Amino acid sequence: MLKLAPSILAADFSKLAEEVQCVEQLGADYIHIDVMDGHFVPNITLGPGLIKCLRPHTSLPFDVHLMIENPDLFIQDFKEAGADIITVHVEACRHLHRTLQLIKQNGMACGVVLNPHTPLEMIKHVLHEVDWVLIMSVNPGFGGQTFIPEALNKIAILNEWRKKLELSFLIEVDGGVNEQTARLCEEAGADVVVAGSAVFNAPNRRVAIEQIKG
Numbered sequence: 001m002l003k004l005a006p007s008i009l010a011a012d013f014s015k016l017a018e019e020v021q022c023v024e025q026l027g028a029d030y031i032h033i034d035v036m037d038g039h040f041v042p043n044i045t046l047g048p049g050l051i052k053c054l055r056p057h058t059s060l061p062f063d064v065h066l067m068i069e070n071p072d073l074f075i076q077d078f079k080e081a082g083a084d085i086i087t088v089h090v091e092a093c094r095h096l097h098r099t100l101q102l103i104k105q106n107g108m109a110c111g112v113v114l115n116p117h118t119p120l121e122m123i124k125h126v127l128h129e130v131d132w133v134l135i136m137s138v139n140p141g142f143g144g145q146t147f148i149p150e151a152l153n154k155i156a157i158l159n160e161w162r163k164k165l166e167l168s169f170l171i172e173v174d175g176g177v178n179e180q181t182a183r184l185c186e187e188a189g190a191d192v193v194v195a196g197s198a199v200f201n202a203p204n205r206r207v208a209i210e211q212i213k214g
């Protein structure tokens, strides 16, 4: 069964604590938190302060997706706020290996994210360092976009590499995930999917979560 990380980007920000408790009770496995800085992506969301406020309201691991430049400057702040997993964009890290080490030194699981246009070859030499690889199936910055099918090919190739190299990182997929695209991701080899609109805007969240997880 796929694991599900609902993205709070699509939740009601005026009652975030209730929103995370709702999806926790309905079977979510992680809480996906999209951090955007208005530079790496054309949108601004939230930071460590809000994550710290949310931390006491759920026991689910916080999967923090940093869509920011210079992530090294903020790794310790996110740790102190309560992040469990931090994923950073290969496109935003000048010294990716160093950034991954820094996340691990701060006691968190580390992951690397690839934009839709970025080839898998960019992360080949850090695969042995990561706990997660996040494949973007939309261009980052906004929720509610359409799934880019080419992501499936990337997931399948990455899954093959993982087997061949006998590694155990998780493959996560983010963007345009719904009941249908979740099945395609699962078939291609994904372990975790992120879903914002398909969970928080669903007429029945319980059904949506069950259907996405499969």
Ligand SMILES: O=C(CO)[C@@H](O)[C@H](O)COP(=O)(O)O
Pocket: 007, 009, 010, 032, 034, 065, 138, 139, 140, 141, 142, 143, 144, 145, 174, 175, 176, 177, 194, 195, 196, 197, 198
């Ligand atoms: O990182 C991002 C967007 O940059 C995603 O996490 C979105 O928040 C997913 O939203 P949906 O496509 O599921 O609505």
